Amino acid sequence: MILQALKDYYDRKAADPDSDIAPEGWEQKELPFIVVLGIDGNLINIEDTREGEGKGRRAKVFLVPQGVKKTSGVAANLLWDTAGYAFGIDNKGNKERAIQQKRAFTRRLEDELGDIPVINIVLKFLNTITEERLQQESCWDEIVQTNQNLSFRINNETSLISLRPEVAAKINSAESMKENETSGTCLVTGENAKIKNLHKSIKGVYGAQSSGANIVSFNLDAFRSYGKMQGHNAPVSAEAEFSYTTAINTLLGKDSKQRLLIGDATTIFWSKRESSFESDFSFFFKEPDKDNPDSGTQKVRALFDSLNTGAYREDDGENRFFILGLAPNAARIAIRFWLTGTIFEFSLRIRQYFEDFEIVKPANEPNYYSIWRILVNVAQQDKSENIPPNVAGDFMRSILEGTPYPTTLFQAVIRRIRSDPEYRVKPIRAALIKAYLNRYIRFYPNNNSKEVSIALDTSQPSVGYQLGRLFAALEKIQEEANPGINATIRERFYGAACAAPVTVFANLLRLKNHHLAKMDNKGRVVNFERLLSEIMARLDDFPAHLDLHEQGRFAIGYYHQRQAFFEPKEKSS
Secondary structure (H helix, E strand, O other): OHHHHHHHHHHHHHOOOOOOOOOOOEEEEEOOEEEEEOOOOOEEEEEEOOEOOHHHOEOOEEEEEOOOOOOOOOOOOOOEEEHHHHHOOOOOOOHHHHHHHHHHHHHHHHHHHOOOHHHHHHHHHHHHOOHHHHOOOOOHHHHHHHOOEEEEEEOOOOOOHHHOHHHHHHHHHHHHOOOOOOEEEOOOOOOEEEEOOOOOOEOOOOOOOOOOEEOOOOOOHHHOOOOOOHHHHOOOEHHHHHHHHHHHHHHOOOOOOOEEEEOOEEEEEEEOOOOHHHHHHHHHOOOOEOOEOOHHHHHHHHHHHHHHHOOOOOOOOOOEEEEEEEEEEOOEEEEEEEEEEEHHHHHHHHHHHHHHOOOOOOOOOOOOOOHHHHHHOOOHHHOHHHOOOOHHHHHHHHHHHOOOOOHHHHHHHHHHHHOOOOOOOOHHHHHHHHHHHHHHHHHOOOOOOOOOOOOOOOOOOOHHHHHHHHHHHHHHHHHHHOOOOOOOHHHHHHHHHHHOHHHOHHHHHHHHHHHHHHOOOHHHHHHHHHHHHHHHOOOOOOOOOOOHHHHHHHHHHHHHHHHHHHOOOOOOO
16 A cells, blocks of 8 residues: 555656656766766866755755665666766775776676767776876865765766766666566556566665665565565565655655654655645644744644635545655664545644644744654653654654544653653643643543643632642742742642642641741732632542642643733723
């Protein structure tokens, strides 16, 4: 199903004349350097294609013949490769291997394209160029040190030699004549065809090897069956292999707008037919662009309006949308999640996710929280590298499937609140707790539970919620009685108060009498006493223990009451 959907995406893009997806037998490749040759085979110059400044410099992308799968052996690409292959450069102390690489590069040119005149120009250059001449180029030292990819063009021409009509035609002809070991039934197309033995590496998955990793791979006896070798254990035709690998590498490309990093899961997405949802999807989950911080907000607002505008309701409601989460696993790629559905279905679930996370908050808080920001705020020390494993993928799945949010995520935020005495219940953490608890109630209704509101709900029946309100009120009394106090009861007693209320609340209530006595504003004293009486009337006793859900409601009650203290009071008419 996954490979079929990727092949369909490739076919869709290949049929679009405005698409830059590579045709069969070719690939898009960044080439930092282009060797410019005269028609006599002499070196004119080496052109640096990179643009930008510092570490942000990017090489131009060119269409080149599809590269070979690099292994520990020597295998050269056609008309492009690293400087080690093209020039026999040795920067690793292995001169013999460098010689073998250059020999493989030139031999492939001779064997596959040697009857084309322009190729003889390249071969003459490769066979006669001296290191002394190459050292005259300003970029030569960097080429030797970095061993980056390069290709060739003739002076006063704009295209690479590989794109010359006579060369491209020969390459395409040779590609179509390639023979694989055996034929078989392709698992993707269902047709009888030549089976691809080794599949092209997938690049761009966060945390995977820079050289690429594989989705389909069999390299040990334990992975094989019935005497079949390598790719024949999961037969995929050469055409289908090219289609799905090209599609996934395009979606994972540096300039792709159809990929997201969520925790350790690199997520790509696409639709069966072209849709605005395809280009908008990333804005719902990623951090806003620094140069346009309102871009995400605009997309979310459009999402909320979509039911009225019909923006994501396709004519037939059947345009399928695909979401693939990938994670590294040594030289392999693990499928973290695979989700399919209609665009309309996903738009409703994403809208519900934003509604779940709505909560009263200060004006300086963002309108909507990205998944990354939510996850970081539950990780130890608020660092992305400390996000609990698998939580990101599980969270994404729950959003897109409309299922309860992961218990592991809820547990993580409770632990983070208890271990963070300085900030405790941030707005984003409160929003997460509210979202989790409310979705849990919808899936597992309980007559004794009530959904948590966006703002303060004085009638909330939860004991934990009311105890959180009480703790916030006691902290506020302490703050007003001691202006400029460095540390409040929040730093010392929050953990015990939310887990084992009976151990601390009696002492805190006695302490508040001392604080109220210090306050000069008797009107405030009366207001606080009235508030405390209102809260205490909803409590029968202080429980010995609060379960995890009630600890979450404690945090929400504390947060809501704190926010209520800072809301402007309405003037009576």
